[in-house]
Amino acid sequence: MKTDGDPKIVSPSTIRKASRLGQFSGPTSGLALGKAQANLVILPHEAAFEFLVFCQRNPKPCPIIDVTDPGDPEPKQTAKGADIRTDLPLYRVYKKGQLVDEPSDILNYWRDDLVAFLIGCSFTFEHAMLSAGLPLRHHAESRNVPMYITNIQCTPSGRFSGPMVVSMRPMPAKKAVQAVEVTARYPRAHGAPIHWGDPTVIGVENLGKPNFGAPTPLTSQDVPM
Amino acid sequence: MKTDGDPKIVSPSTIRKASRLGQFSGPTSGLALGKAQANLVILPHEAAFEFLVFCQRNPKPCPIIDVTDPGDPEPKQTAKGADIRTDLPLYRVYKKGQLVDEPSDILNYWRDDLVAFLIGCSFTFEHAMLSAGLPLRHHAESRNVPMYITNIQCTPSGRFSGPMVVSMRPMPAKKAVQAVEVTARYPRAHGAPIHWGDPTVIGVENLGKPNFGAPTPLTSQDVPM
Known part of the structure; x- marks a missing residue:
């Protein structure tokens, strides 16, 4: 381009x-x-x-x-x-x-x-995350974000139904609350995370095997978010 | 009832x-x-x-x-x-x-x-207005709120189009900013006012003749909102 x-x-x-x-x-x-x-x-x-x-x-x-x-x-x-x-x-x-x-x-x-x-799309709030000093590991790796099918069922409408899909961005634990605050300001770009911490709580068993996108490694300070 | x-x-x-x-x-x-x-x-x-x-x-x-x-x-x-x-x-x-x-x-x-x-419906945020000490003149008068057809055109979709209709609640001028803050927390109940001050700015010429509902008198301290 x-x-x-x-x-x-x-x-x-x-x-x-x-x-x-x-x-x-x-x-x-x-x-x-x-x-x-x-x-x-x-x-x-x-x-x-x-x-x-x-x-x-x-x-x-x-x-x-x-x-x-x-x-x-x-x-x-x-x-x-x-x-x-x-x-x-x-x-x-x-x-x-x-x-x-x-x-x-x-x-x-x-x-x-x-x-x-x-x-x-959650790409929308990445600018605000960077401005707030929050890391975006998939940018550093030049990869698409990893995305996972959760165990959270959407509310159906006629023929449309299915589980919620989430993207995941590893976040230093001490910056996780701030990441919630920043993303919550963008409800039309998915807003605050559905969950952070233990991915099995929302039915994601293996962070290394996303359903879509590329896996993003976590550092020892990171939590999945 | x-x-x-x-x-x-x-x-x-x-x-x-x-x-x-x-x-x-x-x-x-x-x-x-x-x-x-x-x-x-x-x-x-x-x-x-x-x-x-x-x-x-x-x-x-x-x-x-x-x-x-x-x-x-x-x-x-x-x-x-x-x-x-x-x-x-x-x-x-x-x-x-x-x-x-x-x-x-x-x-x-x-x-x-x-x-x-x-x-x-804007009736939703009236509880929050009362809790914040904001007066509701139409409650005191036991009337429906007055509603007016404005000169603000909605964005059409197919056969649906037309001007925006607003409700009006007289508000003491010194409480008007607070009323904006309180109602802005309810975007799914119309949220903050479209306008406050001079009603002719949004095409409303006579507050005494609402297009729907009942007229609500303003006190000398009130602004239309």
Whole structure:
């Protein structure tokens, strides 16, 4: 990606443009610090109400940032001029629950009945964590955060249900309370942690084997959070 | 309404039961202090997604407390065992924008495709205002709060659009900042005021003529808020 300076402070529109031109396809942790980051879910209109109610019932894992009008690829409320079909680094296309494609744009998949949901992402509060002097071990390792399926069931809505997934950032024990305070200020980016301390309490048995992302080693002073 | 003590602290389930039995049909300001109050909107499933997106885009006037599954009259997330068709003091039925009925229950109107939305209500933070020593002039007058149509346009979603409506509580000028602080802690009950001071700034020309509710006189120390 061509940047106009430090990639950590490169603007969201620069990242979107680089993604649109096929010049960037990586994870966005550590980019555009200080700006809201989001996850993308696209569904047919037929399933959109059920899913939006699922998000309303589970605001901790699924804080809604923006919802597009059916068929409109522009997230007008949050990123005027952006195109949801081309401006993300990479997409995953699922059919009947199976991953069928991982394209760099979804122009060929777009339909007039599709609705896009932008859901808050914990990358958003990493800037505030760094500013507060809280370490981000996955930045030092240049890896994506590890993510785990917990034993906490979300409140279902129609066909949508399932366990909560959490990301984990190792934190020095003496800074853990401060990390709760800083992240709690970002409820639309998941906010404060679900838990810190013993991961088995939320059903995570092996921190070394995340369900998604890359494992992040803990130092002897760290607690998982 | 038969109450088990002071009506101000009567429980929500007692108010729902009295409404169900036809023993109560008044406004609920000042009742069940300390509990969340809500407004009710019921729409066919066909319009439910558009309306929920309207609420997502306008969280200040339309903070969502609960959404029922289509056809289910029980607001399971917030009031287990309640029946949305009978447990409110009074209903208004609209057809093509026209008020056609004002029944005490809607059992005859209920359909399998109806979705109920509970939307946060400013009555919720009145308990906190009283506890903080902030006056509620409409309580003293035993009236509903006055409400006004402003010149602030909501962000549309499909067929749903229109200006924001505000309630007004006269507040001693020296307590106005404190009133902002107290109400700001209740974002799901509209939170802090949209404005205080000169009502013409938000398009309200005559405080004596509210669009809904009853006018509330200001003392010489009060500002409209």
